[in-house]
Amino acid sequence: MSQLRITQFILMTCIISIGMGQFIVFAVLAPLIRSVGLQEVHGGLILSFSSVIYALSSGVWGRVSSVSGRRRVILVGLIGYCLGTLLFSAVFFAGLQLWMQGTLLFLSLCLARMLQSVLMGATAPAATAYMADITTPEQRVKGMGLLGSAHSLGTILGPAVAAPLILLHLLAPLLAASAMTLLTALVVWKALPGLPSSNRANVHIGREILNTVKSYFDSRYADILLIGVLMFMSYAMSQQTVGYLVQDRLQISPQETATIVAHAFIFSAVFALIGQFAVVAKLRLASNTLLLIGLPLMLVGYLVLLQLQMERDALIAFSFIGFGFGLAMPGFSASASLSVSAEEQGAVAGVIAGAPALGFILGPTFGAMLYEFDEMAPYGASAVLNGLLALAVLRRQISHRNSPTH
Template sequence: MTQTHTTNILAKRTLLLAAAAIGFAQTVLFAILAPLGREVGLVEVQIGAIISSSSLTLFLVSPLWGRASDVWGRRKILLIGLFGYSAGTIMFAGVFQMALLGYLIPITALVLLIVTRVANATVMAAVSPSASAYMADITTVEDRVKGMGAIGAAGNIGAILGPAIGGLLASISLLAPLYFSVFITLVVAVLTLYTLPELPKKTVIKKQPRLKYTDPRIFPLIVAGVLLFMGFAIVQQTIAFRFQDELQLSGVQTAKIVGISLMFSAAAALFVQLLVIPRLSVRPFVLLRISMPIMMIAFAIMALGHTQNMYILSMCILGIGMGLAGPGFMAGASLAVSSTEQGAVAGIAGSCPPLGFAIGPLLGTYLYSIDGALPYWFAFGSYFILFFFTLKFKDKR
């Protein structure tokens, strides 16, 4: 019993490090992608297409990696994701480097950026479902929400450090944060290789459950998850444009202030996940319902605001909402199915954020090209509908 408890503690710490590394890498990209894309001659919709194409890839392959983790083991799939993410990011940054040096015209750069990002996403998709399924394997049903919340909190710690460090490195070069994120992810991948225990053979299910998106046990959560992350993606992809255009900032200045806003947003989510959720005894769908009005307030401030402080405030409020919604969504999906379907449901649930991020950036950048406030009013309306959608369904005990 003591040995099992010690093994689980070591596994949890390793999973949290992996989640923090990915959180760091993702927020660094969102802080610099918009100004970096403009530096190489891309317009808003083209920059949005880079994220949308990779996010669509994540949506398509995440369920496959989730089922693969049931067969091959969580540890192997997690390692594939971490090492693959590092290699793919080097290629992605390399294309940007060539474009900045003038070796690629904008259209060629766009094609190569999409290709390398899609290749990166194909292996990166292995991280989320394998880590979530591993956490589900080593936690009890009663502790599942806390376990998923811990992964979310670790990701937010990385998301706090990412923009802060990335903003400093952007003063050297807009690409420096990307290269540093590769270093961080590689270090964590090596630590995972040597410290993450193999799960007992009986824990890894050999037969793949055929769980579908339309399964009535999880379908309401899937719909809620896609819409939830679509609205969040709209903000993530357009807030840099909002800062740069409304405040008349340079590319480096934009990267810095966006990094600060993302840092505050992640800190707010971390506060909720560390101090609020552990003290709440509510069902996952209740967390989703609470989060909707909070995030609608954030969207309204983004649409109506014209100052730096208002935008940062809106990002903090958005972070509070996502801090509630994220663990509620993941835990709700995990609790809806049996223990033999954890890998499959982790893959399906893990594909919802990528689908939202496949739709959100393209839609958000298109709406932004029409009017700077339009993406946030659209997100406001989507969450208004989503709130009433969540009222219609009751999660089963």
């Protein structure tokens, strides 16, 4: 195996580890929230607050990786994720033991998750920028597709690990996620080659935060960034409320709910991998084309959730959502990456990594509020939004074709 393939494999392992951890949290959060006496909107707010921090920190870490080195920043993110997950689990344990309740518990969970987000935001942008560094523009879509596939594999392994561990304790999957990221950090430390930094200037955090905020409004990729953020927002609205929907529709226990949600996420990730390996890697479609196929497929999944009556419906819905997401995500990442020069890949990688977080700022809370209003509202809203996004991508593609520079 060539050094390039080994390096790409290690980068994929980093994304797998983070994906596992995130989807373990998503699988158990809804039943945990109800088990400690909090409401649906509290779960949404916890994710929303932490997503604000993640969106800001990922942009900063992307720029820092250009100065301090990709490998070092990847390690910061992995170790930070490990420690942050332990803290998040400890606060939930205190809630389950009734040592903390109500507002104190909610604020403690928010703080723990936000502290975790400051550091875990380092891994994805640094790994994305590293992949951009070692691929040519012609290889960029495939390289980003590999990272997308790694994320999908992580979302398979995460729920797959969570499903049996949930039977031991609701917090057991979170502890497993912490252990996995620590092991991945050891692999990176031992085996990932360092790359020369593209910029040796000092990093001023305040200035970098300001630059990060400005980078989200860069006219070269502002349109595709908005499409990506809204895609993640619609995804978050459905993903973060499906646990409540399953429990309420099927009238089952928190453990049974978490198991069904884990199975649905596994189906989602399997079909995302199929899309990435069978379509993205093999057909070499343009980035806009991937979005035009992926967004309508996700829309179909949201429509299926509107009719959920049994576990099978959740599995079918997330199969469509996963397949569509598996195409749309690398399409979005490649579109943004190709819009800037090689010297700016660290900065745009932070923006790419921050897009899901921006979508998760409003998505979980908005979805929870819609769910409390009407249990079908989040899925109807997600379907409509994805339809509008597909039209926006089509307009963008037509505009680029008619542009004198294309």
